Amino acid sequence: MGMVTYTIDNKLYINVTNKCTNSCIFCIRNTEKGLGSEYDLWLDHDPTADEILNSIKDPQKYDEIVFCGYGEPLIRLDTVIEVAKRLKEKTSVPLRVNTNGHASYIHKKNVPQLLHGLIDRISISLNASNKQKYNEICRPFYEDIYDHVIEFIKESKKYIREVWVSCVDTVIDEEEIDRCKEIARDLGVNFKLRAYEG
Ligand code: SF4
Numbered sequence: 001m002g003m004v005t006y007t008i009d010n011k012l013y014i015n016v017t018n019k020c021t022n023s024c025i026f027c028i029r030n031t032e033k034g035l036g037s038e039y040d041l042w043l044d045h046d047p048t049a050d051e052i053l054n055s056i057k058d059p060q061k062y063d064e065i066v067f068c069g070y071g072e073p074l075i076r077l078d079t080v081i082e083v084a085k086r087l088k089e090k091t092s093v094p095l096r097v098n099t100n101g102h103a104s105y106i107h108k109k110n111v112p113q114l115l116h117g118l119i120d121r122i123s124i125s126l127n128a129s130n131k132q133k134y135n136e137i138c139r140p141f142y143e144d145i146y147d148h149v150i151e152f153i154k155e156s157k158k159y160i161r162e163v164w165v166s167c168v169d170t171v172i173d174e175e176e177i178d179r180c181k182e183i184a185r186d187l188g189v190n191f192k193l194r195a196y197e198g
Pocket of ligand 1: 021023024028100125
């Protein structure tokens, strides 16, 4: 079984699932490569809340604890909520989710509202300034999901203390980066240009 948790720069990352509702052209899941030989993040099953919590010996010692993948963590919304609740009982370390922003559409629930008080930071992959570009880059399972990602960002702004949207540097040009920055500014959230990791 691949690693359920791993550490980079004193941040603990939780590998919640390898499943995703996008198939981004830059996704590490499409490269067989991962983060280098040090990490094996290919899971043979999605870890339970107990398996995740048992792999975190001392949550207080990290700067941040991040729900992520190789995949989309909020596909497993109940597990993320349970682990976050149980971590909040033990630690004051900020909890973050890295997400594609599809979860409210998938679960037919207001997911940012459900994360209120549990998740301190959320980082949402924006990746494009419009639906057509998004569909080319992210190759989502749902054709109109871009509008739902924007909605997810707006709801996150209401319920989560720190909201970031991100784009990946090599797959879009300068003008497109500026347009994405403008979207972030209009929505009142932070913008981050991420390095290509494929
Ligand atoms: S959203 Fe993330 S995990 Fe999903 S395909 Fe894109 S890069 Fe990969």
